[in-house]
Amino acid sequence: MSCLTDKVAIVTGSSRGLGRACARELADHGGKVVLNYYTNQESADELLAEMTGKGQEAIVVQAGVAHPDECNRLIEETVKRFGGLDILVNNAGVNRDRTIRRMSVDEWNEVIATDLSSIFHCTYAAVPHMIERGGGRIVNMSSIVGQMGNLGQSNYAAAKAGIVGFSKSAAQELAKFNITVNALCPGFIETEMVTNLTEDVQKALLAKIPLGRFGRPEEVARICRFLVTEGEYITGAQVNINGGMYMQ
Helix, strand or coil: CCCCCCCEEEECCCCCHHHHHHHHHHHHCCCEEEEEECCCHHHHHHHHHHHHHCCCCEEEEECCCCCHHHHHHHHHHHHHHHCCCCEEEECCCCCCCECCCCCCHHHHHHHHHHHHHHHHHHHHHHHHHHHHCCCEEEEEECCCHHHHCCCCEHHHHHHHHHHHHHHHHHHHHHHHHCEEEEEEEECCECCHHHHCCCHHHHHHHHCCCCCCCCECHHHHHHHHHHHHCCCCCCCCCEEEECCCCCCC
């Protein structure tokens, strides 16, 4: 399948989890993919080897997207290597879970900078290049936690809720340039965050999910791929992928 032939995509935080699944999905459909990591080089290099082994075009760029200069460098290295940019998947994120009474200012700021501010910085740097290409697709990774809130995650919930608001505003601003902007809101997906939970906690969560199971990373990745290919008339949306745990 090659519906993304000649399309250049960046997936931030793509060394593991949902970002890894999204990067793999875009590459499997013909995209030229820029893998991004902050500290986990080994995992990023493994994915790069997998992709190049299948004849796919990909590179790895280390960048800490919490920092504006690093976001600019990520975009510029992409354009230098592939000649442009069509797709940006803002996926990078961290958790620093504590109750409000125990959370430090640094823990608050780190999550906001990495999970929310990075989306502005990467989008700001990417948009001029998308305009040069006649349009583009931006997918921002939010979360069910940004919709429902969650004990001990006020920083993470605030960041993920902010992503939805940012996406809707950006969608209105950028539509005239044929750039769509959407937010994905996954529920509990089989990534390290979920598999590391105790069995009792997993059972309690499953009891709240009508479909009775956790999602799979590839299910989120397929929605991401749809939005950047066939979803050309979808913008400003928040797409729930949560097995019915939260319904709007």
